[in-house]
């Protein structure tokens with residue numbers, strides 16, 4: 001029995017369900033495939049830096065597979081429409097009996113898989129997909145009324161119950177070295193035309209070994225203090241594992257296993273990992289929640305709001321404000337620091353993501369879809385489900401969203417979560433000389449710099465009048481009638 005394992009967002013050998021199942025027969029042999037689809041990168045706003053990271057991850061995967069005598073074939077499909085024929089062609093080339101892959105939940109990916117399945121069935125090849133991107137498949141969790149969960153807390157409760165009933169989500173062993181197939185792997189390309197980034201590659205070492213090293217360091221040094229430190233963008237208090245989860249260099253099962261290992265086998269705060277471990281596990285479950293939302297509510301993959309009535313909101317149309325936000329030139333230091341961190345590193349701290357998303361959708365009252373797109377075009381960890389979930393949460397258009405009347409004040413956020421201004425000073429060098437609390441709002445007449453220093457400052461005044469923000473948001477949201 002020969003299996004073709006089609007790697008997508010699961011670029012690792014260890015704890016990979018499709019790979020594991022390829023060896024479920026005695027004498028089974030396996031060939032691996034990855035299809036690079038530049039058309040999909042464009043269609044999905046994939047960041048060039050993320051494309052480069054995927055290529056670097058593929059190179060590590062290819063080397064790891066080679067040690068197991070599993071050749072990795074690389075094919076290029078200009079658009080998603082070409083994918084079914086390419087997969088079918090590879091099946092014929094390598095004389096595979098079946099194709100195995102790990103399931104993806106977004107709407108385009110689901111449709112692509114249906115098309116692939118139809119083509120493969122016509123040539124007599126079985127296509128099987130597995131639950132792997134998430135520890136628990138979205139279809140396994142239903143409310144008492146039989147529908148999908150739309151609120152996080154009950155979802156989390158049901159998720160933990162299911163996790164316990166199933167005896168957890170055990171990490172799968174890596175496959176053993178197989179006999180030589182006589183098939184050579186392909187060289188992983190260094191670049192994809194049209195996707196190159198100025199962000200330094202060495203900021204994010206690629207592959208599953210780098211992911212595991214990062215995870216271990218986090219678990220040893222920061223897991224316990226996670227709850228206390230995770231909201232401070234200048235502290236190294238979170239795992240920074242998101243780029244690896246997004247391309248599947250590590251699985252969520254492995255993340256959970258490591259947290260449980262440090263927490264005497266528990267998911268809650270009663271183990272030695274305490275509230276830190278329990279809160280981190282909760283974040284992994286947030287990721288699963290948003291995957292479940294895209295699966296059950298495909299409209300969120302199609303540019304529509306989770307709360308349909310909010311599609312009627314008439315957002316501001318202000319290209320200059322949008323550009324200032326993108327460039328980190330809004331005159332609000334914490335917002336500008338975060339946007340510049342994104343441009344310089346391809347990543348942004350979660351608290352900062354919430355602040356800039358709330359600022360775009362509430363203070364500037366710009367359509368959250370502009371922010372969602374800009375994030376995808378720049379994030380190394382760009383993930384439709386979490387990104388859309390985060391944006392719609394911030395814009396109060398989403399599931400379990402922030403209520404529209406609870407609007408972050410970015411200056412208070414700055415004072416609370418960057419109290420000494422270290423994050424601002426790091427990313428906004430023109431403010432690095434400012435001492436004390438004036439860093440949070442240097443142009444403010446009461447709390448900012450003295451008038452002369454303000455005049456000399458080479459930093460923009462805030463582009464929006466905070467005093468008017470609330471009224472505009474209230475007026476837009478108040479009259480909306482909830483729709484199913």
Ligand SMILES: Cc1cc2nc3c(=O)[nH]c(=O)nc-3n(C[C@H](O)[C@H](O)[C@H](O)COP(=O)(O)OP(=O)(O)OC[C@H]3O[C@@H](n4cnc5c(N)ncnc54)[C@H](O)[C@@H]3O)c2cc1C
Pocket residue numbers: 230238239240241242243245246280283284286287288290348349350351353354357375379381382383384386387388389390391394
């Ligand atoms: C507007 C906005 C956009 C976002 N876009 C993305 C995105 O494109 N890709 C992405 O992976 N995350 C996104 N997030 C969620 C979150 O900001 C990142 O997952 C987190 O900052 C990654 O850093 P970390 O790995 O250090 O996280 P940790 O705090 O160490 O958390 C561990 C893991 O839990 C998951 N997680 C944590 N917070 C969330 C959350 N709020 N929602 C869903 N999963 C979460 C991530 O997989 C993360 O890697 C977004 C959040 C917001 C508010």
